[in-house]
Amino acid sequence: MEDKTVILTTLNEAWAAPGSMIDLFIESFRIGDNTSWLLNHLVIVALDRKAYSRCLAVHTHCFALVTEGVDFSGEAYFMTADYLKMMWRRTDFLRSVVEMGYNFVFTDADIMWFRNPFPRFHLDADFQIACDHFRGSSTDLNNSPNGGFKYVKSNNRTIEFYKFWYSSRWTYLGKNEQDVLNRIKYGPVIKSIGLKIKFLDTAYFGGFCEPSKDLNRVCTMHANCCFGLGNKLHDLRVMLDDWKIFFSSPASVKRPAGRSFWRVPQNCSKRRTRSVCKRRIREFGVGNPARSLRCLRVEPLYSGVLVGFAERFRDPRRDEILFRVNGG
Numbered sequence: 001m002e003d004k005t006v007i008l009t010t011l012n013e014a015w016a017a018p019g020s021m022i023d024l025f026i027e028s029f030r031i032g033d034n035t036s037w038l039l040n041h042l043v044i045v046a047l048d049r050k051a052y053s054r055c056l057a058v059h060t061h062c063f064a065l066v067t068e069g070v071d072f073s074g075e076a077y078f079m080t081a082d083y084l085k086m087m088w089r090r091t092d093f094l095r096s097v098v099e100m101g102y103n104f105v106f107t108d109a110d111i112m113w114f115r116n117p118f119p120r121f122h123l124d125a126d127f128q129i130a131c132d133h134f135r136g137s138s139t140d141l142n143n144s145p146n147g148g149f150k151y152v153k154s155n156n157r158t159i160e161f162y163k164f165w166y167s168s169r170w171t172y173l174g175k176n177e178q179d180v181l182n183r184i185k186y187g188p189v190i191k192s193i194g195l196k197i198k199f200l201d202t203a204y205f206g207g208f209c210e211p212s213k214d215l216n217r218v219c220t221m222h223a224n225c226c227f228g229l230g231n232k233l234h235d236l237r238v239m240l241d242d243w244k245i246f247f248s249s250p251a252s253v254k255r256p257a258g259r260s261f262w263r264v265p266q267n268c269s270k271r272r273t274r275s276v277c278k279r280r281i282r283e284f285g286v287g288n289p290a291r292s293l294r295c296l297r298v299e300p301l302y303s304g305v306l307v308g309f310a311e312r313f314r315d316p317r318r319d320e321i322l323f324r325v326n327g328g
């Protein structure tokens with residue numbers, strides 16, 4: 001985009017198979033309300049070779065990201081060691097993106113895009129993030145943020161914020177970046193930096209945790225609060241069908257009926273999540289973190305991308321090797 005804004009998502013082998021997550025993600029842009037042009041600004045970061053090959057088959061702008069000694073090809077479960085490593089890798093990468101002067105929208109690939117979100121972003125915010133649960137005010141720090149969707153402007157405040165956020169992983173050992181954000185957002189450092197944080201309303205940026213109730217307003221919907229790739233895919237396909245029916249309906253039907261079109265969550269319902277939790281308790285014991293419903297949320301594999309690099313790049317400050325493979 002003209003203001004150096006890029007849309008970023010990540011892809012691994014588990015989400016790259018034909019008919020799997022990446023196909024649904026791209027389809028949402030194509031069937032959304034004036035969203036297909038945004039694909040020109042989407043960069044898919046492939047975390048393994050099969051994901052990269054699949055990206056080249058379905059999209060124009062693909063980057064391959066290799067992290068030495070780490071296999072990102074499988075599905076990562078909430079709060080496992082691999083999950084935590086990926087979350088903090090992502091935070092460090094996104095810090096590098098803002099340091100390079102790029103604004104970005106980071107989106108999980110299990111978020112469906114139905115409308116252009118940019119008109120719904122706050123003009124006066126540095127850092128904007130979606131919520132699992134929205135309390136009614138964009139400035140209420142008690143909102144429950146979800147790191148799977150955020151809009152960040154590159155400036156001195158966001159650069160300092162990302163440095164502090166990443167360094168705080170040592171203060172809160174064993175916590176993911178989202179939990180740490182929930183701790184530091186109240187602290188004096190954020191105030192001293194002067195960072196302007198806004199939380200995005202689930203009326204426009206919803207999910208299975210708290211669905212957007214009106215299809216006349218929804219911009220994105222996230223398959224959060226859901227355990228298992230199969231369950232996510234099932235409910236996302238139902239969601240896309242719901243949108244197609246709604247979007248093809250006459251205006252006289254859309255306006256009064258927009259609040260009743262969603263048939264999701266289904267397999268991602270709280271009842272099913274509880275049954276999975278009980279099964280995991282039987283398998284692993286009550287002392288295992290699996291007893292917490294929250295631990296059953298499955299997040300996609302995360303990472304960032306350094307945009308605009310040359311054909312091959314080695315950053316001596318980190319152990320990642322990045323190389324530009326296509327597009328950009």
